[in-house]
Amino acid sequence: MSIIRYANTEISLNLVMSKQPSNATRFKTAIYKTIFLICSIVMYSYSNAQDKGIHFDNNTNWKGILAKARAENKYIFVDCFTTWCGPCKYMSNIIFPMEEVGNFYNDKFINVSMQFDSTINDAENIKARYADAAFIFGEYKINGYPTFLFFSPDGELLDRKIGSCSTKEFIIIGTNALDPEKQYYTQIKKYNAGQRDSIFLNNLTLMALAAFDDSLTEKFSKECNAILNDANKSKLNYRLKQIIFSKELKSVGGWVNLEKWDNEQWYTYSNKIRKTYPLFAEDVLFDFKIRVYQTKNDWGEFTATVMKYANNKSVSSDDLNKCAWLIFTNCNDKKILNEALQWSKRSFTNQERIDPNCMDTYANLLYKLGRKNEAIEWEQKAQKIVIEQGGDKSWSQNVIDKINKGEKTW
Template structure:
């Protein structure tokens, strides 16, 4: 207890002092698992373990942009004995099984005896990464403490909401289970409180869900208290989810009725509406409509949106062999590249479409550029592009 409180104070105190720090990044202990726990016992600190794999893109991103940040480095170097472990090599294989590491990166905070204190994970900004350290250093806020209270039967709103927030980074299935439990136990009258509003905003809502129906039935009260922009944002997300669901049902009348209503909503995103409509045509094999409408949208609502152009192009790549559709998708992918040549996925999508259309020279050029843009941050994606280049060269 004493050492975690000290660690907590260290993480708090370094935030304002990072300008004077001499640290150049988080310093990771070099040695065996046994040796790192011995070091932690000697230093009277917790062990922070970065559980990674060689192919994990988010792991590389964290290593490059967050672990090198002065604020993060000061906090972690002062509070913990830091350790990196590849989950697919050496001691990492058994370590992964022991601590049930199923996604990467996963962050474990262990005491000197190897007992789990706190667990989190994922790609995140420095502020959130430092906040995790504070939770791990605060005995009342760790994942283990919250789990213990939950397993002992506590079901307060405060506990469940904190527990969900932590589980969302480490166990999404369990997070949803606890979320559904919290929704069930929260009475309608409590949904009108600040806690109820926090619950309504916690996850995207479906139109048929109890929380959404309650929000719409009491929209005036929520707007008066929290503002129309926030309420309309939730409403817009629910509508988009309903439209995405309608794509798979292939009920043309219902889909376009919903789409038209969405387009007339306040602050509706015209680009999103266009993307959804084009995905409807592809999903339901209305290729003539796709080509006609895609040409129009490429010069109007989507003309400056490289991410949506590229996303639609890749959707075509994975959904059809129709030549006219693929040619239109290739044109959209090329437009995305022209808008933003710094995005790896724009070039890789364009390269794959050129390859599929037997345009060897352009496919090879785009694939080689995508490899340069990607760099070494995502080994898995790099391997896919290298494989594509081999196939193009063999044409």
């Protein structure tokens, strides 16, 4: 019996032992639990982010969205995107899920996210909207991504913006889309009704450019330039040039590609700019070309480009001063420094109200060329102008002190 009892006990013990996990099993179980916990946290965070961000109605067709907007008396926001667009992904992954963005857009708009390309992995709700996307693409002339369209509760297009932006900027875009004075297409209605004053045309030109409406940008800017005085004309053209430059630079991949820019790329790009913006083309191309040479540290070509451009009557004092300062801080070639000295002096010679910063650049170039006494004389003139204009003379005094001590000012 004892043997039997022992056998039974042994069997019983073996059964108990077989149910207890080994160290390896415990380790695997712990890993699985950890993975499950991490996945749960990620899924919860994703779900929570979706709850806090913009709520998109992606299951209703366009006619249904329009009917819903009329019934709720609510504006419509449409995000026009493609699956291959990097800035689109930035907006959808980073900006749209932000709580403050969701709070604003969910309160003010019916939000729609519309895909404008097709892939083999498209979900059924995406496929169901192919026809709607094609209609919006043609009807509202989508020419870049992401494009943001804003409609009234009655389905009338009020405003558009193109390109990625920060959280703050995106909320400002939405806020402006609700303000008739800042709605692009509402302002076009005023233009068609006959409004033509200079302030209105100035603002409308900038709005057209921000909306990537290139043909109307050209039209409005010509009309505006015809009635503006020289100072305001210069300000408008400078602002337009900067916006065009920034927009077009993004279209060719940003700063990263400039070091590898070649003649073929330049030919294609310059032809496009001249065709799209004939009024501003040469100024934009100048900015782009000197940026290429600056990135490549090719100060010889940089200087040749500036000297060629300096004879253009549309050249601004700011442009000349900026280029002269870049040469001063980056180049030691005396021939090039002397070239920069010429356009530096031009930057302030004909100014109605002399900018002491331009004169400071001139003085610094003189000093770098070894013309110390002249440099001090011009820096003192700059300092006098600063004082007359109610500014702080300490920055120019610092330059004068360094020159007197023979120290570098660059």
